[in-house]
Amino acid sequence: MTSETKTVGHWIGGRAVEGASGAYGPVTDPATGEVTTRVALASAEEVDAAVAAAKAAYATWGTSSLAARTSVLFAYRALLDARRDDLARLITAEHGKVHADALGEVARGLEIVELACGITTQLKGELSTQVSNRVDVAAIRQPLGVVAGITPFNFPAMVPMWMFPLAIACGNTFVLKPSEKDPSAALLLAELAAEAGLPEGVLNVVNGDRVAVERLLEHPDVAAVSFVGSTPIARHIHATASAHGKRVQALGGAKNHMLVLPDADLDAAADAAVSAAYGSAGERCMAVSAVVAVGDTGDALVAKIRDRAEKIKIGPGSDPTSEMGPLITAEHRDRVASYVRGAAAQGAEVVLDGTGFTVEAEGYEKGHWIGLSLLDKVSPDADAYRDEIFGPVLCVLRAETYEEGIALINASPWGNGTAVFTRDGGAARRFQLEVQAGMVGVNVPIPVPVGYHSFGGWKDSLFGDHHIYGNDGVHFYTRGKVVTTRWPDPEDGGVDLGFPSHK
Ligand code: NAD
Numbered sequence: 001m002t003s004e005t006k007t008v009g010h011w012i013g014g015r016a017v018e019g020a021s022g023a024y025g026p027v028t029d030p031a032t033g034e035v036t037t038r039v040a041l042a043s044a045e046e047v048d049a050a051v052a053a054a055k056a057a058y059a060t061w062g063t064s065s066l067a068a069r070t071s072v073l074f075a076y077r078a079l080l081d082a083r084r085d086d087l088a089r090l091i092t093a094e095h096g097k098v099h100a101d102a103l104g105e106v107a108r109g110l111e112i113v114e115l116a117c118g119i120t121t122q123l124k125g126e127l128s129t130q131v132s133n134r135v136d137v138a139a140i141r142q143p144l145g146v147v148a149g150i151t152p153f154n155f156p157a158m159v160p161m162w163m164f165p166l167a168i169a170c171g172n173t174f175v176l177k178p179s180e181k182d183p184s185a186a187l188l189l190a191e192l193a194a195e196a197g198l199p200e201g202v203l204n205v206v207n208g209d210r211v212a213v214e215r216l217l218e219h220p221d222v223a224a225v226s227f228v229g230s231t232p233i234a235r236h237i238h239a240t241a242s243a244h245g246k247r248v249q250a251l252g253g254a255k256n257h258m259l260v261l262p263d264a265d266l267d268a269a270a271d272a273a274v275s276a277a278y279g280s281a282g283e284r285c286m287a288v289s290a291v292v293a294v295g296d297t298g299d300a301l302v303a304k305i306r307d308r309a310e311k312i313k314i315g316p317g318s319d320p321t322s323e324m325g326p327l328i329t330a331e332h333r334d335r336v337a338s339y340v341r342g343a344a345a346q347g348a349e350v351v352l353d354g355t356g357f358t359v360e361a362e363g364y365e366k367g368h369w370i371g372l373s374l375l376d377k378v379s380p381d382a383d384a385y386r387d388e389i390f391g392p393v394l395c396v397l398r399a400e401t402y403e404e405g406i407a408l409i410n411a412s413p414w415g416n417g418t419a420v421f422t423r424d425g426g427a428a429r430r431f432q433l434e435v436q437a438g439m440v441g442v443n444v445p446i447p448v449p450v451g452y453h454s455f456g457g458w459k460d461s462l463f464g465d466h467h468i469y470g471n472d473g474v475h476f477y478t479r480g481k482v483v484t485t486r487w488p489d490p491e492d493g494g495v496d497l498g499f500p501s502h503k
Contacts, residue, residue, distance in 0.1 A: 005035060005036065005038055006036065006038075007019075007024070007037070007039075007040070008027070008038070008039045008040065008184055009040045009207070010040060010042060010046065010050065010204070010205055010206050010207055011187055011190040011191070011203075011204060011205040012046075012050045012053050012201075012205075012206070013049075013053035013057075013200050013201050013204070014053075014194055014199070014201060016191075017049075018040065019040020019041070019046070019207070020043070020045075021040065021041060021043035021045075021046060023040070023043070024038040024039060024040055024041060025038070025039050025041050025180045026039075027039050027094055027180075027181065027183065027184075028094075028181075028329065028368075029093055029094070030094075030095065030096030030325065030326040030328055030329070030367060030368045031096055031317060031325065031326050031359075031364055031367045032316075032363055032364055032366060033330065033365075033367050034366070036093065036094075037094070037184065039180050039183045039207050040207050040208070041180065041207065041208045041209050042177075042206045042207060042208035042212040043211065044212075044214075044215040046208075046212075047175075047206050047208070047212050047215040047219065050175045050204040050205075050206045051146055051175055051222060053200070053204055054173035054174065054175050054201055054202070054204055054221075055145070055146050055173070055221050056201055057173045057199060057201030057202045058143075058145055058172070058173045060199070061168070061171060061172075061173055061199060061201075062143050062145070062171045062172070062173075066119065066120050066123065069119065069169055069171070070117055070118075070119060070169070071197070072193075072196050072197045072198050073116050073117045073119075073165065073196075074117050075197055076113060076165075076192065076196035076198070077110065077113045077114060079192045079195055079196050080106070080113060080189075081110065083188070083192060084103060084106045084110075085103070086188065087102075087106050087185055087188060087189075088102035088105075088106055089102075089318075090156075090184045090185045090188060091105060091106075091157055091182070091185050092318055092325070093184075093318075094156065094181070094182035094183075094184055094185070095153065095156055095181075095182045095283075095317075095328065096325040096326045096327065096328060096367075096368070097280045097283070097317050097325050098317040098319075098322050098323065098324065098325050099317055099318060099320065100320075101280050101317075102157075105157055105158040106157055106158070108158050108448065109155075109157050109158040109159075109160075109162070110161070111450060111451030112162055112165050112166060112451045112469050113161060114451060115165075115451040115452055115469065115470070116165035116166050116168075116169035119166075119169035119474070122471070122474045123141060123478070125138060125140040125141065126138070126139040131484075132486075132501075133492075134486055134487055134489065135484060135485065135486045136486075137482060137483070137484050138485070139480060139482045139483075140480070140481050140482075140483065141474070141475075141478035141480055141481070142171070142478060142479060143171030143172045143478060144172055144223040144224050144247065144477060144479060145172060145173070145221070145223040146172065146173050146174075146175065146221050146222050146223055147163075147167045147172045147173070147174050147175075147222070147223060147225070147226065147477060148174070148175045148176075148216040148219075148222045148224070148225045149163040149164060149167075149174060149175070149176045149225075149226045149227075150177045150216065150225065150226070150227045150228075151163070151176065151177070151178050151179060151227075151228055151229070152179055152228050152229040152230070152285075153179035153182050153328055154280070154283045154285070154390075155284075156179060156182040156184075156185040156186060157185040157186070157189060159228045160176055160178060160185075160186050160189060161189065162226075162228070162455065162468050162469050163176070163226045163468070163473075164176060164189075164203055166469060166473045166474060166477055167226075167477045168198070168202055168203060170474060170477040170478050171478075172224075172477055173202045173203070173204075174202065174203050174204065175204045175205075175206060175216065175222070176203070176204065176205045177205075177206055177207070177208060177212050177213060177216060178205065178207065180207060180209050181328055181329070183205075183207045187205055189205075190203050190204070190205045213237070214240075217237065217240045217241045217246075218244050220244075222246060223246060223247065224246055224247035224476070224477070225237060225241040225246050225247075225248045225249075225250075226249050226476070227241075227248070227250040227251065228250075228251040228285075228468070229250075229252070229253075230252060230253045230388070231252035231253040231414070231460045231461070234250035234251060234253075234462075234463050235250070235252070235463055237250045237463075238463035238464055247476065249456075249462070249463075249464035249465075249466045249467075249468060250462070250463040250464055251285075251455075251456060251457065251461065251462050251468060252414075252460055252461050252462060252463065253285065253388040253390075253414065253416075253461065254285045254286070254287075254388060254414045254416035254417065254457060254461050255289055255290060255385075255412055255414045255416075256276075256286060256287060256288050256289060256414075256416055256417045256418055256419075256437075257288070257291070257292055257409045257412070257418050257419075258272070258273060258276070258288045258290070258291045258418070258445055259292045259294065259406065259409065259418070259419070259420045259421070259431065260273075260291060260292065260293050260297050260301055260421045260422075261294050261295075261297075261420065261421065261422040261424065262294055262295035262296065263422055263423045263424055263427075264297065264422050264423065265421070265423065266297065266300055268421070269301060269304075269421040270301060270305045270307075270308055272288075272419070272443075272444075272445035273288060273291050273301075273305050273394065273445065274305055274309050274312070275445065275446075276288035276419075276445035276446050277291075277392070277393075277394035278309065278312060278324055278372050278394070279324070279446075280324075280325075281324050281325055281326065281327055281391060281392045282391045282392040282393060283327065283328065283390055283391065284446070285461075286416065286417045286439070286446045286447075286448055287390075287446075288394070288419065288446070289388070289389060289393070289394060289395060290378075290385060290394075290395045290396075290397060291305075291395070291396045291397070292396075292397050292398075292405045292408055292409065293396055293397070293398055293399070294399050294400075294404075294405050295400065295401070298376070298377075301396070302351060302374070302396055305374060305394065305396075306374055309352055309372045309374055309394075310352070310372075312324055312372055314357065314359070314369065314371060314372075315361075315364075316359070316364060316367070324372070324392065326367045326368040326370075327368045327370055327391055329368060330368050332390070332391070333368040333369070333370050333391075335389075335391075336370055336389055336390070336391030336392075336393060337355040337370060339383060339384045339389050339391075339393060340353055340354065340373045340375070340384070340393055341355060342383060342384070343375045343382065346379060346383060346384070347378075347379045347382060348376065348377060348379070348382060348384065348395070349375070349376040349377050351375065351376050352371070352372055352373050353371075354370050354392060354393075355370060355371070355373070356371070357369055357371030370391060371392070372392045372394075373392060373393040373394070374393075374394050375393065375394070375396065376396045377396070377397075377398060378396060379397075380397065380408060380411070382395075388414070402430075402431075406431065406435060409435060409436075410436045413459055413460045414457065414459055414460050414461045415437040415438060415457050415458030415459040415460075415461050416437060416439065416457035416461035416462075417437060417439040417440070417441065417446065417447055417448070417457070418435050418437040418440055418441070419440070419443070419444060419445050420432075420435075420440075420441070420443075421443055422443070428442045436458055436459065437457060437461075438455075438456045438458045438461065438462065439455065439456075439457065449470065451469055452470055453470045453471075454466075454467035454468065454469055454470035454473060455467055455468050455469055456468055456472065
């Protein structure tokens with residue numbers, strides 16, 4: 001750290017607040033390896049202050065009119081649109097992904113703000129009139145109160161935007177705990193919300209690590225927790241928040257498969273595999289990390305993937321000619337490299353080995369660089385296949401038949417996204433119905449649903465009942481109430497000890 005190092009605190013009660021715990025963590029520019037920022041790590045007391053601000057704000061925001069909420073959200077949408085570039089630059093500086101990819105992340109987050117602008121339709125409720133004589137029944141949904149969001153490093157703007165716009169549109173107030181590896185985008189999101197007219201305390205950001213998370217999970221005033229991150233932490237969040245009586249959705253890690261059938265357009269499949277495996281340096285929960293080549297497609301497909309992968313330009317995310325940036329930390333880069341180095345001993349053919357790659361340009365020598373790796377004929381028992389590597393490493397597995405391929409995919413403990421590449425509609429339909437995953441692409445390698453559908457995996461990729469955003473998101477951030485109403489006529493009346501029945 002140098003005297004140039006900036007300090008990032010929290011956003012509580014509508015204003016920037018300095019860290020009070022005295023604990024800080026380093027934020028690194030992955031392209032240079034330099035620590036650029038110190039991020040405050042909140043104590044339990046600082047988390048309590050954020051929850052208290054959210055609770056105080058809920059007293060009025062929870063009963064505010066839909067018109068008041070949506071007018072703020074429309075203004076917010078306009079501000080975010082105008083500041084896309086600034087947000088993307090902050091993302092690149094702390095995450096490392098290339099600017100165009102960071103802009104894509106902001107665009108996908110904006111989709112959920114747009115969905116939230118239309119919350120009036122989603123919260124219309126249901127009414128049944130005359131269910132019995134002069135009796136009507138209305139089903140309404142109401143906010144929960146204070147909701148917490150805990151988010152991962154790989155989408156520092158989009159994943160928070162999957163959560164808080166919809167939560168606050170539903171009338172909740174929110175405490176966000178972003179990743180301590182790239183916290184600045186979340187703070188800008190909160191600042192812009194205030195500029196759009198969001199009342200103080202409705203959206204709060206506490207930076208921190210495990211200490212802050214644990215306090216949120218047990219805090220009696222937090223009604224629900226949305227989490228996105230790795231599987232072991234997701235499992236812990238789900239168990240702990242549930243044990244404290246909270247509603248919880250915890251999205252975890254992934255190993256996403258792409259099944260390539262013998263009749264597929266192999267050029268299109270190779271384009272898709274390279275884009276989906278190496279985009280954002282493989283640090284996407286929807287990255288394709290395993291291609292299953294069926295029948296005799298393997299050799300030709302691997303050759304086409306190799307040809308394309310060799311041409312990818314790696315460099316700083318701020319350079320518009322770069323297609324892939326560095327990894328988030330040096331430790332993570334070394335961990336990713338260890339899978340490639342160990343692959344041959346576990347039976348794989350190492351077609352491309354990116355482990356020696358570095359960027360020589362001045363200032364970037366200490367960046368967290370790694371090149372693209374391609375492993376062929378990977379065994380389902382190999383570590384590179386069994387673990388989520390979260391880096392630019394693509395494993396190709398071979399299967400004789402469709403049945404063998406889908407059995408392999410369904411044996412995976414994860415079930416986030418998956419894709420089939422084929423020209424056969426019948427095979428694609430069969431795959432959609434048989435595959436055990438929450439999001440399926442047919443000739444689409446990264447099937448991230450649009451904002452008005454919901455995002456979520458199966459098995460170890462999601463703990464809880466609700467997918468995130470879309471209808472599931474509205475359902476998660478509200479609870480149901482059913483009101484039975486009767487306006488009696490003078491002739492009604494008399495005591496009746498029977499159980500109320502409809503007649
Ligand atoms: P992570 O699980 O390490 O961290 C996620 C959040 O949990 C962070 O805010 C972090 O501070 C907190 N955290 C970390 N360790 C903790 C602990 N021991 N106790 C309490 N809180 C803790 O994940 P990451 O490395 O930031 O992100 C990458 C992971 O997230 C990958 O596994 C990726 O697949 C997954 N991910 C999943 C989705 C999805 O939608 N399913 C989306 C994005 C990322």
